[in-house]
Amino acid sequence: QQPVQSPQAVILREGEDAVINCSSSKALYSVHWYRQKHGEAPVFLMILLKGGEQKGHEKISASFNEKKQQSSLYLTASQLSYSGTYFCGTENFNKFYFGSGTKLNVKP
Amino acid sequence: NAGVTQTPKFRILKIGQSMTLQCAQDMNHNYMYWYRQDPGMGLKLIYYSVGAGITDKGEVPNGYNVSRSTTEDFPLRLELAAPSQTSVYFCASSYSTGLLNTEAFFGQGTRLTVV
Numbered sequence: 001q002q003p004v005q006s007p008q009a010v011i012l013r014e015g016e017d018a019v020i021n022c023s024s025s026k027a028l029y030s031v032h033w034y035r036q037k038h039g040e041a042p043v044f045l046m047i048l049l050k051g052g053e054q055k056g057h058e059k060i061s062a063s064f065n066e067k068k069q070q071s072s073l074y075l076t077a078s079q080l081s082y083s084g085t086y087f088c089g090t091e092n093f094n095k096f097y098f099g100s101g102t103k104l105n106v107k108p
Numbered sequence: 109n110a111g112v113t114q115t116p117k118f119r120i121l122k123i124g125q126s127m128t129l130q131c132a133q134d135m136n137h138n139y140m141y142w143y144r145q146d147p148g149m150g151l152k153l154i155y156y157s158v159g160a161g162i163t164d165k166g167e168v169p170n171g172y173n174v175s176r177s178t179t180e181d182f183p184l185r186l187e188l189a190a191p192s193q194t195s196v197y198f199c200a201s202s203y204s205t206g207l208l209n210t211e212a213f214f215g216q217g218t219r220l221t222v223v
Binding site: 001002032034040041042043044047087089094095096097098099100101 | 202215
């Protein structure tokens, strides 16, 4: 039921780009993306709906391919503040599931 | 607005004890969820509710119970605590499901240790 994320971890230098992938075995109507800083609660980044366009949030954007049941999160010109664990979330009959997370570490 | 409020923030329980984790939201959200997050892992859905009086199991409900007598409150009850229940517990709420383009708001978590 849970979506599958890859990679599990990424180490970047400031200014580098990263892509985080999320896929599901179930049909997807929407995908959420959240970021969690160490010791804190997850915080909403964006939602992508079936038939919707690619969304963006500062230099973080995402795409949603409902045919392939996949979503990707794009982090461009990463900043130190981007460090954290990124989760995708999907819904199946009112149950909201999260992927296992991708730990992103941005170094100076 | 307070958003989603969880209490307590930290708790140490002995094996076999019981406790209730409190969760309250002031956003008039219909949907509420309980997740547990083990160290370095993702969020696992324990129970969820789509409105007052309606609850259902998630992925890992064993050892837990919930109730939803009001829209605002969604307490999680642990009976006979076991070391395997050591985790961080997050409560979340949303106005509706992702189908209606609504985000989930999280509480700050309850860090529970069972010894």
